[in-house]
Amino acid sequence: MQSKTNLRLFRSTILTSCLWLFLLLSYSSVKAQNKNYVVINPSDSPSEIVRKAANVVPSKRQFAWQRQELTAFLHFGMNTFTGKEWGEGTDSPAIFNPSSLDADQWIRELKAAGFKCAILTCKHHDGFCLWPSAYTDYSVKHSPWKEGRGDVVREVSDACRKYGMSFGIYLSPWDRNSKLYGTEEYNDYFMKQLTELLTQYGKVSEVWFDGACGEGPNGKKQVYDFLRWYSLIRKLQPDAVIAVMGPDVRWVGTETGRGREMEWSVVPKENLNQEAIAENSQKEMLTVPAGDMMGQDLGSRKVIAKAKSLIWYPAEIDVSIRPGWFYHEDQDSKVKTPKELMDIYFTSVGMNGVLLLNVPPNKAGKFADVDVKNLRGFRQLYDATFTKNLLANANVSCKLLKGKASDVIDGDYDTSVRPNMSQGKAVFLFKLKNTISFDVLSVQEDIRSGQRVEHFFLEVKDANGKWQKVTQGTTIGHKRLLRFPMCKAKEMRLVIDQVREIPTISEIGLYRLAE
Numbered sequence: 231m232q233s234k235t236n237l238r239l240f241r242s243t244i245l246t247s248c249l250w251l252f253l254l255l256s257y258s259s260v261k262a263q264n265k266n267y268v269v270i271n272p273s274d275s276p277s278e279i280v281r282k283a284a285n286v287v288p289s290k291r292q293f294a295w296q297r298q299e300l301t302a303f304l305h306f307g308m309n310t311f312t313g314k315e316w317g318e319g320t321d322s323p324a325i326f327n328p329s330s331l332d333a334d335q336w337i338r339e340l341k342a343a344g345f346k347c348a349i350l351t352c353k354h355h356d357g358f359c360l361w362p363s364a365y366t367d368y369s370v371k372h373s374p375w376k377e378g379r380g381d382v383v384r385e386v387s388d389a390c391r392k393y394g395m396s397f398g399i400y401l402s403p404w405d406r407n408s409k410l411y412g413t414e415e416y417n418d419y420f421m422k423q424l425t426e427l428l429t430q431y432g433k434v435s436e437v438w439f440d441g442a443c444g445e446g447p448n449g450k451k452q453v454y455d456f457l458r459w460y461s462l463i464r465k466l467q468p469d470a471v472i473a474v475m476g477p478d479v480r481w482v483g484t485e486t487g488r489g490r491e492m493e494w495s496v497v498p499k500e501n502l503n504q505e506a507i508a509e510n511s512q513k514e515m516l517t518v519p520a521g522d523m524m525g526q527d528l529g530s531r532k533v534i535a536k537a538k539s540l541i542w543y544p545a546e547i548d549v550s551i552r553p554g555w556f557y558h559e560d561q562d563s564k565v566k567t568p569k570e571l572m573d574i575y576f577t578s579v580g581m582n583g584v585l586l587l588n589v590p591p592n593k594a595g596k597f598a599d600v601d602v603k604n605l606r607g608f609r610q611l612y613d614a615t616f617t618k619n620l621l622a623n624a625n626v627s628c629k630l631l632k633g634k635a636s637d638v639i640d641g642d643y644d645t646s647v648r649p650n651m652s653q654g655k656a657v658f659l660f661k662l663k664n665t666i667s668f669d670v671l672s673v674q675e676d677i678r679s680g681q682r683v684e685h686f687f688l689e690v691k692d693a694n695g696k697w698q699k700v701t702q703g704t705t706i707g708h709k710r711l712l713r714f715p716m717c718k719a720k721e722m723r724l725v726i727d728q729v730r731e732i733p734t735i736s737e738i739g740l741y742r743l744a745e
């Protein structure tokens with residue numbers, strides 16, 4: 231017994247070390263250009279650690295992923311027909327039979343709502359494959375749909391190409407149908423399925439590995455060969471980010487649509503712990519305080535002071551438009567409203583994350599009317615709020631080291647400024663001809679130069695010429711949105727008063743939230 235435990239421990243230590251070696255190599259291979267990984271030496275002073283953190287930047291694929299802001303999940307499969315959320319892998323493929331599957335509609339609506347990528351549940355925990363995999367009988371091939379000649383993965387990836395959307399795959403590691411699950415051969419099976427998905431459907435931009443496993447203490451125990459999976463993805467789809475149980479994108483820690491008040495993308499490597507992620511994954515959100523599942527503070531000075539190394543590991547915020555991940559007719563009245571979706575936009579994208587919003591097609595194989603209506607409503611609110619930066623005609627001034635002050639209001643993320651912070655702070659002063667009313671502040675750092683801002687605030691000049699504080703925040707990162715009671719002013723200033731190093735500011739905007 232003891233020796234078995236030791237052996238297991240030895241095996242898991244070796245596996246973990248190999249995994250870290252892989253990650254280290256994959257990070258250091260981009261290090262020369264991108265530096266999305268840095269080692270902290272035991273002799274590094276606290277200020278040296280802060281300097282190092284400020285210079286960790288996203289890899290090319292992580293940057294492209296972050297710029298999308300809005301990505302979508304499509305949960306569709308056997309559960310759509312059984313009404314379950316987690317199938318056991320024993321339901322007959324005979325029940326998979328969408329009457330009028332319309333992937334074109336899914337992608338068209340998502341595109342119109344502003345989404346840039348769609349991730350399909352090619353295989354959920356029940357093991358049922360939405361493509362005719364050559365390696366299992368548990369797939370669309372053995373369903374009555376299109377007489378077994380259908381391929382949902384093909385239809386979705388084709389529609390994505392047609393509408394210029396990125397395509398992503400969700401392949402559940404936990405598989406309740408495969409007889410191989412729990413054995414080393416399962417990893418080979420998984421590799422073959424990954425290969426099918428990564429070679430037969432064009433470009434894949436995200437691979438999503440779920441951490442969930444409901445086997446329990448007496449269930450099957452599968453040791454996943456992450457190292458092989460990751461290498462295969464890097465080889466076959468080098469631009470794809472690997473999310474959740476992967477090295478590129480971090481699960482934010484809840485399914486509520488909320489990021490953290492202080493959301494650092496540079497975190498100690500120790501946070502990339504697959505086992506801890508798997509263990510914490512998908513706990514019922516009601517039993518977990520919002521935003522608190524994996525700790526509230528992942529990257530402050532206090533946290534990074536103890537790190538052995540730091541990585542760029544940004545947050546993805548997954549949430550469903552409905553209470554469930556799969557379509558259930560009795561949830562038609564519980565679809566999130568346009569207002570609720572806007573709120574989620576603020577607490578996800580507006581908190582330095584990428585939103586992954588799930589919109590599950592129904593039994594017919596379509597988005598239900600109410601989901602379409604609310605997606606469109608969300609887009610209307612979004613456009614009505616964000617199309618025009620109220621500062622666009624302002625006269626901007628700020629002491630700068632690089633760029634023109636007006637670069638921060640030109641609506642172009644690629645033009646940015648580096649403020650002169652020799653006085654310990656950067657002050658962006660905006661003067662307008664006419665008074666404006668606003669209740670939203672948006673600030674963006676060009677994360678290609680790192681995430682550096684630790685504190686900032688917005689002030690307006692009142693009728694007596696006195697500066698009044700309106701709002702304040704800690705981290706910015708790719709995008710920080712703050713809401714506050716309606717303000718009227720002609721003159722305002724954004725002050726950045728705590729940084730890790732001189733930041734690069736891309737955009738600053740004021741908006742009025744549409745009702």
Ligand code: FUL
Nearest residue numbers: 315440441442511512555
């Ligand atoms: C979880 C799964 O258990 C849910 O069914 C869903 O797929 C969600 C996105 O991830 O871990």
